[in-house]
Amino acid sequence: MVHQIKNFARQTVNTHLSNVAIPGLRIIILDEADAMTSSAQSALRRTMERESASTRFMLICNYVSRIIDPLTSRCAKFRFKPLPNQAQTERENVTIEDDAINELVEMSNGDLRKSITILQSISSSGKSITAQDVRERAGFVPDEIIHGLIRVCESPDFNALFKFIKKFRSEGYGVYQTLLQLSDVIMTKPELNSTTKAKIFQKMGEVEKNLIDGASEYLAILEMATIIQQQMLESEAN
Numbered sequence: 040m041v042h043q044i045k046n047f048a049r050q051t052v053n054t055h056l057s058n059v060a061i062p063g064l065r066i067i068i069l070d071e072a073d074a075m076t077s078s079a080q081s082a083l084r085r086t087m088e089r090e091s092a093s094t095r096f097m098l099i100c101n102y103v104s105r106i107i108d109p110l111t112s113r114c115a116k117f118r119f120k121p122l123p124n125q126a127q128t129e130r131e132n133v134t135i136e137d138d139a140i141n142e143l144v145e146m147s148n149g150d151l152r153k154s155i156t157i158l159q160s161i162s163s164s165g166k167s168i169t170a171q172d173v174r175e176r177a178g179f180v181p182d183e184i185i186h187g188l189i190r191v192c193e194s195p196d197f198n199a200l201f202k203f204i205k206k207f208r209s210e211g212y213g214v215y216q217t218l219l220q221l222s223d224v225i226m227t228k229p230e231l232n233s234t235t236k237a238k239i240f241q242k243m244g245e246v247e248k249n250l251i252d253g254a255s256e257y258l259a260i261l262e263m264a265t266i267i268q269q270q271m272l273e274s275e276a277n
Contacts, residue, residue: 044069045086065094073100080107087113102251120149135168142170146177148219178213185220189228192268193275200268204261214256218243218263225267235274242266 044067069075075083084107087096098114100106135143135158147154161172173179184207191203225231225239246263250256 044083066097067094068097068099070099071101072098073102073105077107080110084109084113105251123149139168139170139173142173143177146173146179178216180212180217180220184212185217185224188217188221188264189224189267192264193271194268195272197265197268200264201261204257204264208257208260214260215247215250217260218247221263221267231271231274235270239267239270 047065047067069083072080083096087094087110096114098106098110103111103116143154143157147157157173157176158168161168161176188203188207191200194200222240222243225236231239242263246259250259
């Protein structure tokens with residue numbers, strides 16, 4: 040792939056077409072650039088330097104922190120905020136119940152592409168889409184499971200926590216989605232002070248990064264639950 044980019048970037052643009060104004064630049068758009076390895080990004084940096092007279096690069100990524108500094112320093116950064124709920128609601132053109140579309144917008148968190156993908160996978164049934172359909176298709180973890188995890192974390196019994204996590208993983212719930220729902224529940228718990236919540240959320244960020252880097256989901260959720268249990272017990276003791 041890197042060689043293909045190099046060869047394409049070296050080619051010049053024909054600016055002599057009649058009656059057409061064409062700038063003498065090629066545009067190379069690399070989607071999901073944060074999935075490139077560091078060595079591939081380093082090779083891309085050299086290509087960007089050498090072919091700057093004829094080529095411009097656009098790097099699209101979800102996590103700019105995974106792009107090496109030599110690349111980010113050569114780029115202008117444009118950050119796109121999640122779409123507002125109203126904008127998403129206006130785009131949906133399927134038979135869907137009001138509470139289902141609200142559920143969809145909330146779960147997609149401003150990501151219109153995600154909400155459209157979920158809708159496409161559900162709408163093939165031809166029936167009116169319900170909130171339950173959205174939850175199931177989006178991998179939503181039932182509220183009773185999330186609250187059950189919180190309750191077992193409030194207990195000092197690590198064996199009970201270990202058994203819960205083992206059963207949780209055997210049922211196939213997604214760890215990333217669990218982190219999102221856990222953060223919402225922990226944020227609203229009045230008995231936890233701001234310091235305790237900050238420590239838990241900091242660990243959640245680390246676990247999320249590890250998951251993106253390919254860490255074991257089982258070990259990730261077990262580590263997260265252990266940290267929550269530890270912080271909750273410390274908060275109760277204080």
